[in-house]
Amino acid sequence: MxxxxxxxxxxxxxxxxxxxxxxxxxxxxxxxxxxxxxxxxxxxxxxxxxxxxxxxxxxxxxxxxxxxxxxxxxxxxxxxxxxxxxxxxxxxxxxxxxxxxxxxxxxxxxxxxxxxxxxxxxxxxxxxxxxxxxxxxxxxxxxxxxxxxxxxxxxxxxxxxxxxxxxxxxxxxxxxxxxxxxxxxxxxxxxxxxxxxxRGMLKEEFTIHGPTVDLHSGHYGGPALNPLREMARIISTFHDDTGRVAIDGFYKGVHEVPADLLRQWQSCGFDEETYLSSVGMTRPHGEEGYSTIEQQWARPTLEINGMWGGYQGAGTKTVIPAEAHCKLTCRLVGDMDPDRIRDRLRFHVEAHLSPDARVTWDGDLEGSAxxxxxxxxxxxxxxxxxxxxxxxxxxxxxxxxxxxxxxxxxxxxxxxxxxxxxxxxxxxxxxxxxxxxxxxxxxxxxxxxxxxxxxxxxx
Amino acid sequence: MxxxxxxxxxxxxxxxxxxxxxxxxxxxxxxxxxxxxxxxxxxxxxxxxxxxxxxxxxxxxxxxxxxxxxxxxxxxxxxxxxxxxxxxxxxxxxxxxxxxxxxxxxxxxxxxxxxxxxxxxxxxxxxxxxxxxxxxxxxxxxxxxxxxxxxxxxxxxxxxxxxxxxxxxxxxxxxxxxxxxxxxxxxxxxxxxxxxxxRGMLKEEFTIHGPTVDLHSGHYGGPALNPLREMARIISTFHDDTGRVAIDGFYKGVHEVPADLLRQWQSCGFDEETYLSSVGMTRPHGEEGYSTIEQQWARPTLEINGMWGGYQGAGTKTVIPAEAHCKLTCRLVGDMDPDRIRDRLRFHVEAHLSPDARVTWDGDLEGSAxxxxxxxxxxxxxxxxxxxxxxxxxxxxxxxxxxxxxxxxxxxxxxxxxxxxxxxxxxxxxxxxxxxxxxxxxxxxxxxxxxxxxxxxxx
Incomplete structure (x- = not known):
């Protein structure tokens, strides 16, 4: 044969x-x-x-x-x-x-x-x-x-x-x-x-702009808006204490996994213990109330993939930089619309900006449902x-x-x-x-x- | 003569x-x-x-x-x-x-x-x-x-x-x-x-460690602890909504400026308008209730001078990195003790860490009162x-x-x-x-x- x-x-x-x-x-x-x-x-x-x-x-x-x-x-x-x-x-x-x-x-x-x-x-x-x-x-x-x-x-x-x-x-x-x-x-x-x-994906990149030039943190530390601190603060508003994404309207189109499918998944051979421990985790860190397998396959995410600004070399540089940068991706499930999520995300960031800060977006990144x-x-x-x-x-x-x-x-x-x-x-x-x-x-x-x-x- | x-x-x-x-x-x-x-x-x-x-x-x-x-x-x-x-x-x-x-x-x-x-x-x-x-x-x-x-x-x-x-x-x-x-x-x-x-100065640098290796944000996004998000969240706890440093005990040894000295400062020729507007600011961003000149000369600060982790290149990399980094300096006033502030800062960060996250400190950076x-x-x-x-x-x-x-x-x-x-x-x-x-x-x-x-x- x-x-x-x-x-x-x-x-x-x-x-x-x-x-x-x-x-x-x-x-x-x-x-x-x-x-x-x-x-x-x-x-x-x-x-x-x-x-x-x-x-x-x-x-x-x-x-x-x-x-x-x-x-x-x-x-x-x-x-x-x-x-x-x-x-x-x-x-x-x-x-x-x-x-x-x-x-x-x-x-x-x-x-x-x-x-x-x-x-x-x-x-x-x-x-x-x-x-x-x-x-x-x-x-x-x-x-x-x-x-x-x-x-x-x-x-x-x-x-x-x-x-x-x-x-x-x-x-x-x-x-x-x-x-x-x-x-x-x-x-x-x-x-x-x-x-x-x-899961689908939405990609975004944004820059927070503060002072017009890099500043000396002795001369300006205190009165100056620090874009790194601003970036950290804004990123910290993306999730609530339960691990849920806190952007208004983010969960529109997200559906719960049907019980019978969830049962199949639970017995499909996915080894939660190995999955977590192999990368140094003792527990899942996603949305409370959902199993690891649901967090991975059936729940949306907003992940920071890159974040940077200021001095990264050896020792200290007493700088307040003019800019801070962030790259992020959202994993999308169900009927979440990438374009709508992008709008909601941008609205959220702009609504949370301090006076004298502004944000610019990289407009070239696509999304997929x-x-x-x-x-x-x-x-x-x-x-x-x-x-x-x-x-x-x-x-x-x-x-x-x-x-x-x-x-x-x-x-x-x-x-x-x-x-x-x-x-x-x-x-x-x-x-x-x-x-x-x-x-x-x-x-x-x-x-x-x-x-x-x-x-x-x-x- | x-x-x-x-x-x-x-x-x-x-x-x-x-x-x-x-x-x-x-x-x-x-x-x-x-x-x-x-x-x-x-x-x-x-x-x-x-x-x-x-x-x-x-x-x-x-x-x-x-x-x-x-x-x-x-x-x-x-x-x-x-x-x-x-x-x-x-x-x-x-x-x-x-x-x-x-x-x-x-x-x-x-x-x-x-x-x-x-x-x-x-x-x-x-x-x-x-x-x-x-x-x-x-x-x-x-x-x-x-x-x-x-x-x-x-x-x-x-x-x-x-x-x-x-x-x-x-x-x-x-x-x-x-x-x-x-x-x-x-x-x-x-x-x-x-x-x-x-002002005196305290220098610190720390790294937040999460997963043991860089992870793919599709495969691990949701269940994984993201050190960038963790770093942003921790940095966001350094200040309260009034611009005050929210680290317990930070203000020990900070004294208010005596009224007569403050009066001298206010008439010393410091041009607040030029100082702010020359770097693109319309207002001071330090502690509420203090003038620009006090924020600059007489109030302590905690400034993020560098923050980085994950992917910084062109386009997107769907990574959850294993580490995130932060360089910061505190400007110190009055009788603030650099060694004590360092201890308080480290305690604060460690107390705010999520499970499965850990922090390491660069021990070689000095401080001065x-x-x-x-x-x-x-x-x-x-x-x-x-x-x-x-x-x-x-x-x-x-x-x-x-x-x-x-x-x-x-x-x-x-x-x-x-x-x-x-x-x-x-x-x-x-x-x-x-x-x-x-x-x-x-x-x-x-x-x-x-x-x-x-x-x-x-x-």
Whole structure:
């Protein structure tokens, strides 16, 4: 039977597949920093060449930003669109990495063998699980069981500015029956997971302006408005004592989790104790009255991601700076409208400003609503069964705390439902120093996709 | 009469005195940067040679850091110790200078002629007003009217690490009747000012630690403790709604300004409107119930000088960082004890921490108490009269918002009262690009010191 042969080939070719992944990980395709533009092009070229080596009709496609990679291959089964991203997060703080972020290494750890390097989990390693499954399928059977469109972007970590225009301009070419996305994690190690709801996201950045110039804190300390103190005060008004966001109207469109879904979540294998203790927490710090899993998957947040101003060097500088800065993101759930939340947030900050202070906003940051998957589609049950077979563990439908706006864009622009299957671990340190991807995730991820392709083709 | 002759000589020799000052300003004696060690030695040598040219027995004296310059000359009147510093601040940001910081130029401005260059006001120009007054006195009368010890340091801008040990080791040599310090400004242009009280300073730096690693705000946003939010919340507890510092016990040792002193201050020429509006403020932002001048001179502060954590680059990074940082300084008044305030501050922060958060402190930052001058000494009235004669304007006793710890050291180590007389302007841009010193300050500063020496000698 061909599926067994395909799985055997995946097992056999694992070292070669890891070598290929290493080659891709070596390319520092950091999309947020223009200094790495050439490396983003290089990663796109690498993928085009790799897809072509499987017999896929692949091209690098220009955009005003980083290029897209689009590939097509025919097959008898349903038409799938597979999405991933080849860009990676910046690596700072570099001094906290124990190895070169762009010189991937295989390491044995107490939790198994890992491949360590920026992008290993987010998303190059995950993306390649699908590509490698296709390669094995093609090698064993001479063809692929489904018609597949490959669609890789290089701006996922920098807000995907070119994505929507590109999809709009190329909608007919990108049409398919369903989208597959491999950019999510398993709810617990070894528990295959299909993400059925994702939080949306709103990004904001603002500057509080006080004195017209930096002041000496001897000469002006006391009478002067201090923008750092003003910033701290305003940020402190964003939440009340129960951990609830205290911005008027913030919770409009937030729904409680239905009791039956909540019961499923509570038994899906999510290990609250490990989740908290692995990062040094003894308790959840979100809204009182909600479980950790609800706080993560089903409740909105307002998180400060960056805050700075004044002197940061060694020793002391007796300065009252002219400005203070804040970057924040809100995770959105249910029917929360990003544009409305942005308005409420801005109104809140402006209403809380002291006299002589003013605020300016970075107007270029986008938002995306939460996404709930159409899990009634038959592909979900087919994939769930295929994943359960591979992992010897019932696959589960879970929520996700993160935001993958692509699923919403596929629905809005291409009228395409999405199915999110990923093999990352919570401790992969994506966006952090020492990112890794478990070799088991990579290996069984490839095998999982082979099974899913097989199952979807059989229908 | 000899005083008139001395003043006439100062007038006559102004161009030569400016040439000499230019020579000293050309030496980039930046004490904070080891790259300028040789230039600090050079500035000390320059001063030794210049003092010797007046007949003063001057020497460069080794310390573990930058050398001291000590000089002695005898005279019939009281024994004065004159203090100044020959080191200067760094010049960054260099691109904001309109001229070379170490190629001084004379410029006409709407507010009169100035000499522009790093150190022109802080403190080389001020220091030389006294030296030039002595030179003129010696040239006209053949001697000096008082016994004078000259004491110049080269580490004032870098925390004076060698100062206290040097004073302790050389206390007998540095003994005198009173210390004169020329490192302060006039309360308003043309208003001769004697600083009668200076605020002390406490420096602190702390880090709030939350998660053990940087976290992804999708995956952990909600349940995770965010150290940036924690930092903002804690900073927001430092002050109450009236602008008062809300740390328990902070105001112990703070005294109200006596009504008669306050009346003097209110009529001393301090221009509140210009002081506020020149930096974009329409009102004072310190403690309610206190005037701008009290907030600046007589009330303690807690100012955030730096605050940072998380992502500061372009765009967004959805991070919950492991740490947040804060640098702060308190200005101290009256009998506030820096060590006690440090304890209270640390206790306050620790008492306000959330579960799972912890704080670490930078233990290397020093503190100094406020200094109140002994204005009952007869030298103050003699100097006040001499300054009033020179400037045709009643000289005033003023407070100072800044901290000049040397006066406290003179008292503690040498049991020496200090009298601070300076001729700088608030707009001299000390510590900033384009530092300048008004030629009027230099000229009338020399004349003022000649008059003060004359008055103190007559007693």
């Amino acid at each position: 061909s599926l067994d042969a395909i799985l055997a080939r995946i097992d056999d070719q694992l070292p070669t597949a890891l070598d290929r992944l290493t080659g891709l990980l070596r390319i520092p395709s950091i999309s947020t920093d223009p200094a790495y533009d050439a490396q983003c092009e290089q990663a796109a070229d690498w993928l085009v060449e790799d897809l072509q080596s499987i017999g896929i009709d692949a091209q690098k496609r220009k955009t005003p930003g980083k290029p897209m990679v689009v590939g097509h291959i025919d097959g008898p089964g349903p038409h799938l669109l597979f999405y991933g991203h080849y860009d990676v997060q910046p690596v700072d703080p570099l001094e906290l990495w124990h190895t070169d972020p762009f010189e991937p290494v295989l390491q044995d750890t107490p939790h198994g063998k890992v491949i360590r390097g920026r992008g290993s989990s987010d998303d190059k390693g995950q993306l390649m699980t699908f590509v490698e499954a296709c390669r094995a399928y093609k090698a064993v059977t001479g063809s692929l069981p489904c018609k597949i469109t490959f669609f890789f972007e290089g701006e996922e970590e920098s807000g995907s500015p070119s994505l929507i225009p590109f999809m709009e301009e190329n909608a007919p070419e990108l049409s398919a029956d369903i989208a597959l996305i491999c950019d999510t994690s398993m709810v617990s190690p070894g528990v295959p997971s299909i993400a059925s709801q994702l 939460a996404a709930v998957m159409n899990t009634d589609r038959p592909e979900f049950e087919l994939a769930r069964q295929a994943l359960s077979d591979e992992w010897n563990r019932e696959a589960v439908l879970v929520g996700m705390g993160g935001s993958i706006p692509i699923a919403g864009f596929f629905k809005d622009i291409l009228n395409l439902d999405s199915m999110l299957i990923g093999f990352a671990h919570d401790d992969d340190a994506i966006h952090s120093p020492n990112e890794k991807y478990n070799v088991e995730s990579f290996h069984k991820g490839m095998r999982s996709w082979a099974r899913v392709l097989h199952a979807l083709a059989k229908g | 000899s005083l008139d002759a001395i003043l006439a000589r100062i007038d006559d020799q102004l161009p030569t005195a400016l040439d000499r000052l230019t020579g000293l300003l050309r030496i980039p004696s930046i004490s904070t940067d080891p790259a300028y060690d040789a230039q600090c030695e050079q500035a000390a040598d320059w001063l030794v040679e210049d003092l010797q040219s007046i007949g003063i027995d001057a020497q460069k004296r080794k310390t573990p850091g930058k050398p001291m310059v000590v000089g002695h000359i005898d005279g019939p009147g009281p024994h004065l110790l004159f203090y100044g510093h020959y080191d200067v601040q760094p010049v960054d940001p260099l691109e904001l200078w309109h001229t070379d910081p170490f190629e001084p130029v004379l410029q006409d401005t709407p507010h009169g002629k100035v000499i522009r260059g790093r150190g022109s006001s802080d403190d080389k120009g001020q220091l030389m007003t006294f030296v030039e007054a002595c030179r003129a006195y010696k040239a006209v009368t053949g001697s000096l009217p008082c016994k004078i010890t000259f004491f110049f340091e080269g580490e004032e801008e870098s925390g004076s690490p060698s100062l206290i040990p040097f004073m302790e080791e050389n206390a007998p040599e540095l003994s005198a009747d009173i210390a004169l310090i020329c490192d302060t400004s006039m309360v308003s242009p043309g208003v001769p000012s004697i600083a009668s009280q200076l 406020a200094a109140v001058m002994n204005t009952d000494r007869p030298e103050f009235e003699l100097a006040r009269q001499a300054l009033s004669d020179e400037w045709n304007r009643e000289a005033v006793l003023v407070g100072m918002g800044g901290s000049i710890p040397i006066a406290g050291f003179f008292k503690d180590i040498l049991n020496l009262d200090s009298m601070l007389i300076g001729f700088a302007h608030d707009d001299d841009a000390i510590h900033s690009p384009n530092e300048k010193y008004n030629v009027e300050s230099f000229h009338k500063g020399m004349r003022s010191w000649a008059r003060v020496l004359h008055a103190l000698a007559k007693g």
